Amino acid sequence: MSATIKDVALRAGVSTTTVSHVLNKTRFVAKATQERVLQAAEELNYAPSAVARSLKVKNTKSLGMLVTTTLNPFFAELVNEVEKCCYREGYNLVLCNTDGELEKTNSYLRMLTQKRVDGILVMCSAYDDSLFSSLIGQRNLPMVVMDWGPSDDYVDRIQDNSVKGAHLAIQHLIEQGHKRIAYIGGPLEKLPAKQRLDGFIEAMEQANLVVQDDWVIESDFEFEGGKLGMRQLLSCASLPSAVFIGNDAMAMGAMSEAQLSGIKIPQQLSVIGYDNCLYSAYFSPPLTTINQPKERLAELAISTMIERIENPRQEGKMIMLEPNLVVRSSVAAVSTI
Structure with a gap:
């Protein structure tokens, strides 16, 4: 049976609230207490629930990505670079291959919002204006458009010249x-x-x-x-x-x-x-x-997304990538x- 936060608190001799603050870094806790909590968590092989954590800290550390097709070598290589950047930054990537089909694109968009991803990367050629307008209109779901897709003053856009x-x-x-x-x-x-x-x-x-x-x-x-x-x-x-x-x-x-x-x-x-x-x-x-510098495109997309997640803003920005x-x-x- 998996250890719970109560088990960690009992072994460390602290409250469950203190354990939560130590693991989520949401409040100052004395160094000695931190060490006891972390040691107890390690000894018990405690793994906090990602779902429960997301409800407390308001994020899931996951990003969605809509891509036209991973069969095209450009998209396949770009997805690989995006995944590397996500891993490096501690994010999971939920990849949705739309095959250029409008119905699949819309379905995936709804699924991603229901899963409460922290943001959506968009690089697809088929999309529904009304659906994107609805999502963008909420002004609470960060979006970075990587060349193809909707254009709006709110979303960030990275475009090849x-x-x-x-x-x-x-x-x-x-x-x-x-x-x-x-x-x-x-x-x-x-x-x-x-x-x-x-x-x-x-x-x-x-x-x-x-x-x-x-x-x-x-x-x-x-x-x-x-x-x-x-x-x-x-x-x-x-x-x-x-x-x-x-x-x-x-x-x-x-x-x-x-x-x-x-x-x-x-x-x-x-x-x-x-x-x-x-x-x-x-x-x-x-x-x-x-x-097209795919590694640079991926790095810019993830850094721009994280910036928007951590510092929400109402205006979007355009970044132009220069080819060679x-x-x-x-x-x-x-x-x-």
Whole structure:
């Protein structure tokens, strides 16, 4: 039978209230008394109930995270970094994979609030405006939106500078002598997809390069989306010498489709991705890409969340993450083609 707080109090010769104050650090207790209580708790292998503790100190030391899918390598790697940060800070992470489905997203949101998590991290592409408005309207549940999801003056938001990332990609291709550049991206209702397309168009126009309409292809952010996008690009009357692709999962799917069609990369077609997922360095050829600093994103999300939990405030803040170029082997100079 597990020891109770009364057992600890009896062995230490103090009241249960004193034991509670020592274990929860909610009031000053003399050092000698603290030592007796801690020694008694250790001898009895006493483990306080997390539920009971949460009722007293008003928190559960747990965070919820809504993510579109853990099958996409970017999300999988990001979740891993978030979990590391949570563990380091003494928090449990309740992960909810929405699969981009609105009904699942709403159901998970209700479940997380019922479990009294201390806050919710959001990185998903499907959500219900009225439900988020209801939660945000309570002004008592901290939320940190990690790039995708709802925007509100109350929530904190950490966003990748996707416009700059696209500029870096196109600038690198231009430096390698490319002028005929295509773009394959995700659904334009998603903010990163829109921003990356905007950045692509801006960079092309600034370099006085033509944006060919049939070389701008909207697909989705998964491997299959890249495959289908490349198939559409290869059906065009003329082909580009390079293509900027909206994320690494799509880029790998696209490269696979191109190679199956007899296109040599980078000899016949240069490819640059976005995200710098772990797998991109081991693809054939290794993928040149724009790095989203996932470790930094996770650290900022958790530190921002803890700050809001410990010091509640009514206004949200925006934090912008700056991407950088990672050069590998999937881009060739035009002079070598």
